[in-house]
Amino acid sequence: MRHLPLPALLITFALFAAVCAPGTGHADPAEHLTYMTEEYWPMNYTRNGRLAGLSVELLKRMWREMGVPEQPIHLFPWPRAYDMGHVDPRTMLFSMYRTKGRESDFKWVGPIVQGKTEVFTLRSRGLNARSLKDLGGWRLAAVRDVASANILRDAGLPYSGSRTPDTAIGMLARDRVDAVAMDALQFHHFAARLGCPFGEFKPIMTLCTDPLYYAFSLDTPDALIERFQKALKAVTREPGYRALLDRYLN
Template sequence: MEDLVYLTEDLPPLSFAVNGEATGLAVDVLRLMWQRMGEKAQPIRIVPWVRAYYTLREEKHAVIFSTYRTAERETQFRWVGPIIEGELAVYALRARALRAESLKDLATYRIAGLRDAAATIKLERAGIPVMIASKLENALKMMDSGRIEALTTDRFRLRATLRDMGRPFSDITELWVLSRDSLFYAFNKETSPELIRRFQEALDGVRRSPEYKNLLNYYGI
């Protein structure tokens, strides 16, 4: 098998570090895939999302996960998945009782998002400006202070960030669902189709196995 560089981010329960070791649903599924492929375990690095995304576009041996496979990204990479379904949305503070009856209504709000994130790209492609925040925690603080009215992200990331901040998810309300897309392993476009086929067959086998259901239960998904 080609020497691949595996990159993920801190996104519980899909990927996170415990005592310096990567773990999480997507990490464990990948390790099961390697077993089915007869391949030895490889190093997995946890890095900031922007760095991982840049590496995937520039490095032909890169693999990043978990990545939303959206229409906007479809032709940029090769895909293996799905790992699990996710949701991209626009969120606001529940206490402010904001409403949006259509996508166009979102243009009346100041919205923050993360650079190159799937939710940010969807809004920008729809012609809705997004203020770039360096971290989702910063976007939440901006929303608390009134600098913005809403933020856009995926549900997994929002739950993990709120948990790290010691805040309940009930503080937040879903203003608008942008899409329900699945999360995949994304490979550089130069990856051979045969290698993609091997990974996909391995993942299909894992998802049909009792081990996959056990992992979903273990990580509370």
């Protein structure tokens, strides 16, 4: 056997030790996740080409609390992001309504805030409804795969599924549907962005008031879910947390 010179032997030993040393060369499990969100003001949205919003700011603070560098956040239309969250491993999707129908499909960290989903109509139509049963026979619209669309589906109510909120609201503004089921904050934001007068629409029914959460794919380790939950709890106890809520919600 040919013996290595002492300098070469020392270098070889150092490389071997660096590779085999425990805890080195391994990224934090939180860095192996794919983070996805959508345009959903004021929770997560683009402003001057950058992601902003309450859930984005909270996530960045959670990363800092966990000692994790900021990770890329991918922006997709909700139906695509939701499909990827169901199929792709090691994903985190936000902000998502935590409903009974979704409970077993994801692992959850939260709550972020309390949500509110309503049914909106054109005020000029004078339509009213007290229950989902009253919506039978109406032309309805909702964004595909959001909580409101799932509620309509589970009630056996057919609806036109759109890819984006502004498409659904545009259908209502042009009187192509009788009502739109949508998150209340999201509806008002996109209606204003489309230039629709605030008083043109009215909510006639509340569908749900479930909380919004960060949703993780089922293969995410429970230990990582617990770390995120502890980080969120720590962040909500920080002195600047109340000011953060006021900035985005008031």
